[in-house]
Amino acid sequence: MIWEALGSAALGFALALAATRRLTERLPDRRLVLATGPVAALVGGLICHTVLGPGHLVATWCVALGFSTALLSLLLRDESPGRRQWRQDALPAAQGPAGAGVAFRQRDRGRPSASYGPR
Secondary structure (H helix, E strand, O other): OHHHHHHHHHHHHHHHHHHHHHOHHHOOOHHHHHHHHHHHHHHHHHHHHHHHOOOOHHHHHHHHHHHHHHHHHHOOOOOOHHHOOOOOOOOOOOOOOOOOOOOOOOOOOOOOOHHHOOO
């Protein structure tokens, strides 16, 4: 068990170190990345050891590496943050049904709904 844990942490740290060197501009603070890699690998190794049991060293390390890769990929940002386009409201303001002649009351966006308590 100790070799599985040490190997998992070492693999996660090596992956995080490689990611910080190759993807410096797309990752957040280096300390966060270097902490996320080994911790994710330890969690993945622990889960794999619990499921498979002892004696599956290579499989445990592969799962640990997969967990570390998955969590480090969640930290990636877009290549160019200036190109991000925010979606506009998909639906225009609510209008009454055609021919009804009655306009629906627009909800006041500055006030909370009734489910949050009295107004």
